[in-house]
Amino acid sequence: MDYIGLDIGGTSIKAGLVDQTGQILESQKAPTIIDDLNGFLSNLSELIRNFQKSFKVAAVGIGVPGLRNSKTHVVETSPNIPCLVRVNLEDLVADQVHLPVISENDANAGAYAEFVCGAGAGTRQMVYLTLGTGLGSGLILDGKLFTGASGYAGEFGHTVIDPNGRLCGCGNRGCLETIVSGTGIVRTAAEKGMQGLLTAEIVYEAAVHGDRTAQEVFKETATFLGMACANLIDLLNLEMIVIGGGVMAAGEMLLAPARDAAARHAFRSSFRDCRIVQSKLWPDAGVIGAAMLARDL
Numbered sequence: 001m002d003y004i005g006l007d008i009g010g011t012s013i014k015a016g017l018v019d020q021t022g023q024i025l026e027s028q029k030a031p032t033i034i035d036d037l038n039g040f041l042s043n044l045s046e047l048i049r050n051f052q053k054s055f056k057v058a059a060v061g062i063g064v065p066g067l068r069n070s071k072t073h074v075v076e077t078s079p080n081i082p083c084l085v086r087v088n089l090e091d092l093v094a095d096q097v098h099l100p101v102i103s104e105n106d107a108n109a110g111a112y113a114e115f116v117c118g119a120g121a122g123t124r125q126m127v128y129l130t131l132g133t134g135l136g137s138g139l140i141l142d143g144k145l146f147t148g149a150s151g152y153a154g155e156f157g158h159t160v161i162d163p164n165g166r167l168c169g170c171g172n173r174g175c176l177e178t179i180v181s182g183t184g185i186v187r188t189a190a191e192k193g194m195q196g197l198l199t200a201e202i203v204y205e206a207a208v209h210g211d212r213t214a215q216e217v218f219k220e221t222a223t224f225l226g227m228a229c230a231n232l233i234d235l236l237n238l239e240m241i242v243i244g245g246g247v248m249a250a251g252e253m254l255l256a257p258a259r260d261a262a263a264r265h266a267f268r269s270s271f272r273d274c275r276i277v278q279s280k281l282w283p284d285a286g287v288i289g290a291a292m293l294a295r296d297l
């Protein structure tokens with residue numbers, strides 16, 4: 001039996017047929033329709049039906065970029081996909097494809113993938129961070145995905161580190177993700193005087209080619225990332241922090257100084273017991289995690 005994992009992004013829906021060990025057998029993509037629920041659902045169902053034509057599918061998992069209530073299974077809000085407000089995606093999709101369907105926050109799905117068959121396999125206390133446009137996170141505590149009282153846990157990117165800081169997409173000021181994310185890197189680079197059209201990738205390339213300002217941007221970002229890791233380590237006494245997301249293409253340029261900062265700020269005994277590593281499954285962690293949640297439903 002195989003499972004379908006769907007990872008809903010702001011611009012596209014990634015879909016994968018995943019076997020029970022977490023291997024992706026086949027992938028597909030469709031555009032995300034963000035402002036019309038019927039259109040959104042019909043693209044989603046079509047992806048599932050395409051797989052159903054040639055494979056025996058046991059269940060479907062959907063990773064959603066938003067808050068999903070664990071009691072009602074309703075997606076309460078999804079900042080980048082306005083049609084997903086107070087929607088029970090599980091019921092709506094199940095009605096169309098006649099399969100069991102489970103939904104979960106996308107970063108939580110990614111965390112679950114790394115825990116089940118990625119970098120965090122074998123651990124019991126693990127946090128997954130994903131650095132993309134924002135900073136997503138998911139918690140594995142005592143060998144289980146931890147989603148809190150109502151399903152909204154793991155919004156570490158929106159912990160406040162500066163009350164007068166930068167305005168965040170969530171409406172607050174000074175959230176961690178306004179600094180530690182692709183968007184944060186671009187803002188830091190602009191503040192430090194880098195000119196022209198900036199992306200995290202462009203700043204990275206400049207740093208690799210010796211641009212001192214760009215190197216400082218990465219060092220500063222890594223320092224905040226490391227402090228954030230230290231906070232997690234002191235709070236949760238983790239075995240591992242797994243870091244993925246597009247920005248992690250920068251690899252050790254971010255990770256090495258982040259580890260140094262974490263070592264400076266965390267309790268020594270607690271830091272010693274925690275490894276900070278790169279994701280094994282990115283960019284497929286979301287798809288695999290959603291499928292594994294469907295498997296373990």
Ligand SMILES: [Zn+2]
Pocket residue numbers: 157158168169170171172175177
């Ligand atoms: Zn925020």
